[in-house]
Amino acid sequence: MKRNILIAVAWPYASADIHVGNITGSYLPADIYARFHRLQGNDVLMVSGSDSHGTPITVRADEDGSTPEEVYQRYHKRFLDLFQKLGLSYDLFTSTHTENHFRVAQTMFSALKEKGYMYAETQEQWYSTSQERFLPDRYVEGTCYICGFENARGDQCDQCGNLLEANELINPRSKMDGSTPELRDTEHFYLDLGALQSKIVDFLKEREDYWRPNVIRQSLGQILAEDLHGRAITRDLKWGIPVPVNGWEDKRLYVWFEAVIGYLSATIEWAALSGDEELWKDWWYNSDSRVYYFIGKDNIPFHAVIWPAELAGVGNTFGALFDEDDKHNLVLPYDVPANEFLNMEGKKISGSRNWVVDGLDFLSRYDPDPLRYYLTANMPETRDADWEWKEFVTRNNNELVATWGNLVNRVLSFAHKQWEGKIPDPGDLRPEDEAILEVIQKGFKKAGDLYNRVKLRAALTETMHLAGEVNKYIDNQAPWFEIKEDKDAAGKTIFTAIRAIDSLKILFAPVLPFSCEQLHQTLGYNKPLFEEQYTESVDDNLGTHEVLRYREGEVCCEWQPSEISPGSPFREPQPLFQKLDPEVADEEYNRLGK
């Protein structure tokens, strides 16, 4: 049955470059899952964008002497570049700084307010009299009231590691100009999560049996132990989305409330760009559609609790306010397959200490598929994983090159030489030929089940295992002997092997799109396996923003075994992957921390 699948991918903060930990945490698994479902023939939409608001961006702008807008544009462009090079096939990668997102986010706010899930409350916050503005917690420094450290930030003390109540800092000073701030009253809106608790508990319990244990148990456990309480969703800032209430024009929606709304607004923007403004409803108003949220474990509460609370809270009021269609509720998350973290050579990744492998930097020296392969084979699906350069090189050489790449090369070069670039006609297949093809066929079911349940690492292992089975089959048949005495027998073996390879191409394609596309062309197909990515500029009243898109066009092949025909021509094979000198592992390791 054809299904609408929405792949909702974490929104990167546009204040730092993306590293391999970010990639394996959410962006890569999302893309693999999207490609798998496209091959399944489902209606897939994969959306995300740059989180362009929030304190990290204003902090970066203040440090650089630039504006938040410039900071977000700079990193956003680098994201688009990286995602294209890495083959992350977003149907739309946009940003939160668009007129459309402002409107959708403000509508969500208004809908929640109308439903009675918002209340206003006054709190005290540090105010800079010299700059005439309220200071975000991390803009205030002072003495830690727990350990006495003199340079603690308002939100956290770097010496004792405790999270702090900014208002209790001793000897506070503004990070901006060193002046002494004063506490002033300020009023903010709160999302009444307490009132939404029973809806959230029901929502989680319905999904208890198939969600990953760390996601479901943490969310449910925390709620049942402590109950949900209201959270402030507005801030005294200039950069961001204005609160759509009279008298509140100077305040902004808090990013954690606003950014998750991007999943909805990006789908709406995608529909408008596609030429049919109503299309987004096929995913958001369709109770049969499935929405998957690919995120890292640090984001679990926002996607398993807070965002579902926003969605359940608005009910049909979002539609009523947005385009006067009050017949539908918004679809709640189907699954939140959050990944754990990736460490770097045994230590935590740290951007500031350069203990990190940057995505663009990596791709300046290596191809995308080896990275995708290594990160998937080692994906932190159940626990933290570790990036080791040595392991990257050995997995590339022993698995990608030796098992899969060499299988393709040994079969196709032999075939090309002996049958002059045409696939041999096997006549009737022998039992051993049928047997290996059946193993492959069962692989579609087995790997398909694993992909479907978002066990990407296991799906890849299974596929690599099948490549091993084909290598065994070839060694058993030994077509290089067969051809000396009985060319027809060798033809049966090679035909069978080519079909197996052509099938494995489909099974590997979600993880290894570039090399599978290359193999696909070598085998003589006209239409590509996947469509193309491209960028486009979009104008609105907030300015111009560049987006990443995915072209819709004719593609070949679905999730089923090869039916490639005898006699059809194919090209001389070129290696799919390059072997790496083991020394590069040391070279790369020595770059870390410098």
Next chain:
RNA sequence: GGCGAGGUAGCUCAGUGGUAGAGCAGGGGACUCAUAAGCCCUUGGCCGGCGGUUCAAACCCGCCCCUCGCCA
């Protein structure tokens, strides 16, 4: 402090009640189509610790230790 996840072969990880598994690394072998790749055989583990339930525990229960995340 509260809520969780993880701790299994040298390394990376599967395995949730019935005689410990895979890949890589290590050792040995036969072959040559292939990127000296692939194939066959093989060494290697008191399954974090201590108790408990059971005819039977890596798996269930309790306590403890270590790593990581979230919340306060």
